Structure formats: structure tokens, C-alpha cells
Amino acid sequence: MTGVLIVDDHPIVLQGFRRMVEDAGVEMIFEAGDPVSGYRLFHRIRPQVSVVDLAFRGSGLAGLSLIRRMRALEPRARILALSLNRDPVIVARTLQVGATGYALKDMPADAFVEAFKAVSEGRNYLPHAIAQDIALLHAAPCQPPAAELTAREIQILILLGEGKTYQGIADILTIGYRSVVNACAALRGKFRVSTQADLVRISLDYRHDRPVRRSVGLHGA
Template sequence: MSEAKINIVVVDDHQVVLDGFVARLELEHDIDVVATASNGIEAVEAVRASKPDVVLMDISMPHCTGLEATAEIKAHFPDVKVLILTMHDNREYIMKVMQAGAVGYMLKDISSDKLIQAIKTVYQGSTYFCESVTQTLFTQSIPPIPQKINPLSRREDMILKMVAQGESSKKIAKVLNISYRTVETHRQNIKHKLDLHSTAELTKYAVEKGLLSA
């Protein structure tokens, strides 16, 4: 039986850049570019029409930004994975797209191999941040937030940290020597206790709480 392809929509307002990404992705036998778009409005319409698995999204675009398009896509198509690919590496941009529901963030100087890896990583349900973005996200000072009693157990803290590091439930189960179902139950409990609804929100919470530097 043939391997299922990852259907992708590529969004960028520079035609040369867009063509370059499409040409590279079309070399992969398990990736299929089903649509392209040059602004956020077109991106939302392309997702509506083609129902892709992953959207490769630029941020700075006319008419409707990648940030606005990401929020719109996640509101109406929550199963679609949005992967940001941009030139902006400041923490404000990163946090905003995570809040909008993106599951990955990369700079445009990323290697083509890393780009393919990122697409496959988010398709499988994990998050992906390139090294320079991770440094920006985790080394810049984070404003203090009011301290509250941690509602999570030690095991839930451990699982949340691994989720924020981009590990899949399967990998977490193997590392902690517990069942996949148990990990999934913990993840649902964590979301319920924290009133969070996506992996991106869990990652943001872990960053703000300093779990990734612990």
C-alpha cells in the first residue's frame, strides 16, 4: 500500500520565493503541494478549498497577514497544522503566532532538509522551532507572571515539558515507560486543568513557567 502524502498549502507574497519552496517540496515523494497563496485572504480560501494537512505560512503579507490568517484557519479548520516560515525572529512575533495556533516557527534561511523535517514533524502532531528561534524564545528575558499554585502533578509537569519540547505522545510513552493511552490521558488532563486547548498554548504556558529551562 502506498504511503499517504502530506498535502500542503504554501503561502508567500513573493512569487520567486513561493516558486522556490514549491519546486523543493515537489521533489519529495510523500509531499504534495495542493495549493499556493500570496496573502492571508487567499490562504484561508485555499485551505477551505483543498483541506490540507499543513500550511507553510509567511507572516508579512498585504491585505491579511500570516498572523491573521493563522488565527482564521485555526478557528475554522483546527486540524490543519500551520507552520510559520518567515524572516522575523523577534520574540513578539513568535509568541503571537503561537497564541494564534501555529505549531512551528522557522526562519527562511533554514536548510531544505530541515524544512522537510519540520513539515513531517508537525504533520505527526509535534511542534517544531528552528535553533535560532528556540534561542530567541528561551534566552530572552520573560516578563514575570503572577505566581499561582501549580495545578499539575509532578508527572504532568514532566509530560508538559516534553510536549513543549516537541516530543510526540509515542516518544513520551517510550521515555517514561508508560502506555500511549496513559500519555494521551495526561495530556487531556493537563489541558483541562490549565484551560488550554492546543499544543501551541501548552508550549507557551511551559515557556512562561520556565519549565524548559528547568
């Protein structure tokens, strides 16, 4: 494995992270602007470290699926996830699908370099405040519904908020239509709501990087 792969669909952001990776002493850097080309590059070059944005325009948190596929292809992969989202549920699921570390896009450059170096050395990395939030989430005597969501359910929830139809979601995630129908039924059950409109309302929190449990009237939020 050699070099670093950066996958992000915002050219300016891509350039910024490229400079920071170069500041960390890396010379061989590969770039991809979407999950499909990102996975193809990963499959071909098997980079030492992959830096992956979680959110892609029109595809929800497609980075979750990309990270899962990378980990399945290369169990030793070192993957740093990037996001503006501080929700501990999303962070926890990102680690569960295979990310080695999680960095915030608005963190200072020196903090990003610290995160990158940790992951490149095979060490896990989480911003301190997020690590505390995850610990508190797991320690809570009564878990909020959001804590029960799978990575796939989170993806579907966000895509609903983007106005995608069931078939559109199935196409984006390359799963069956019936799987989407069943997942939405499970989501309504977990959040104790009865309509699709309720799910769309809840999904807006994830789209705007706000923890779901703040907007659905959960106790202890």
C-alpha cells in the same frame, strides 16, 4: 484533509518552497499569493499541512490573522509559519494564534524539510536558537514592553510603520476604527511614549526584523 497549501506573495519564494515540499515527498500542492485566496483555498480543500508566510506587501503581518482564522475553522490544522523575523515576541505570538511550527525563510533546505516533516506529523517545530530566545524572554525577571503586545497590537504597530492611517489599518484588519484608536493608545502606554511618531519609529524595528526591545532603550537589551 489532503495535500499541502503554500501561501506566499513572492512568486520566486513560492516556487522555491514548492520544490522543497516536493522533495519531502508531497505530490498534491496548492498555492495562493495572498491571505484572502489562501483562506478560500484552505476552506475548500482542508489541506493536511499549510505553509504560511507571515508578512504580505501592504498588509503587515497579515499571516497572523490568516493562521488564526485557519485554526478557528479547523482546530486540527497543521500550520508551518514562514518568516525572516527572529524576534521571539513575534514567534511566540505566532504560536499562540495557532501555528504548529515556525521556520525561517533563510534556513537551509534540509532544515526546512525537517520543519515541514515535523509539522506534517503534528509535532511542534522551532529553530533551536529561537526556542532559546523565547525561553530567555519568558525567564527574564523584568519583561520588556514588547513581550506584552498582543498579536493584534503587533499587526497594528507594523502597519503604522508602513504609513497606514487608522482607517486604512481598520480596513486591512477588518476591525472598527475605534478599535484601532484604542489599540494605538494601548501601544503608547505599553512603550511609555506619547506621540504617534514614537510608535512609527518603534514599528520600524519590526518591519526590518529587529527585536523592538533593542531600539527603545529597554534595560537588559
